Amino acid sequence: MARQLPTAREHLAAIARGGGSDGLTLMTHFAEADADGGEACIRWQLERFARMISDWPEAAACPVSLANSAAILRYPATAHDWVRPGIMLYGGSPFASEDAASLGLRPVMTLRSTILAVQEIDAGERVGYGGTFVASRPTRVGIVACGYADGYPRHAPGGTPIVVSGQRTRTLGRVSMDMLACDLSELPAAGAGSPVVLWGEGL
CATH class of the missing domain: 3.20.20.10 (Alanine racemase)
Structure with a gap:
């Protein structure tokens, strides 16, 4: 210096x-x-x-x-x-x-979206670019209307926590430009239109 x-x-x-x-x-x-x-x-x-x-x-x-x-x-x-x-x-x-x-810290912003669609996949099936997520069991996959073009980090790894319908779950696979996948296997009531919090209040 x-x-x-x-x-x-x-x-x-x-x-x-x-x-x-x-x-x-x-x-x-x-x-x-x-x-x-x-x-x-x-x-x-x-x-x-x-x-x-x-x-x-x-x-x-x-x-x-x-x-x-x-x-x-x-x-x-x-x-x-x-x-x-x-x-x-x-x-x-x-x-x-x-x-x-x-x-006493809380996020100053919240990124919200919704579930666009739900898919059921079998054990061994892959999700996302590069197939980085491989289902170890039958899995209920939610498609969220948000991706890196919307400001969600492209480098966020699979397994990043999010909240769907007030319940915590995780992302699956890589983040796409305008969509990402999440695990709805333990959220039977969640479906198309369900609210999603990607960061911020409640997460």
Whole structure:
């Protein structure tokens, strides 16, 4: 970091000379805010950040954004002008040692859909691209009207939990562009039109 300070100052000076400091936000990112005992690293990083901007008069007029989810929760003094919550917006904890419920975190959004159709498959039959899910028993498969084109993560693995008609179940196989499959074997009342929660409230 020390080697980078002159370079950072040079960039700031070039921005000032070009009159481009209007609308500029000064930022750093706390890579160890989620670590137990990370306070020393946070303090070191804040000192370096302050040193970097101390020789730049225009910095006083620029908003500062430092805190990610972990820093918002553990180091509230780093909030400054803007904060950048990430995982906490999804109701997830940034800490390995503390779960979301203990921190009072809930997702700020809910992704909902419905069941389009239901198919019955036999043991040994496959579901989805690449046939990555192979039924180990007769399985009732629900087709959900949501896929990666709708914002659901394409990389979400088979077995990812979802809620159908208020009951927790799992996805089957890979996520398609506008559909995904789920297991309705234990949900006999669920069918076409049943509500689905893919993330958020109730999951």
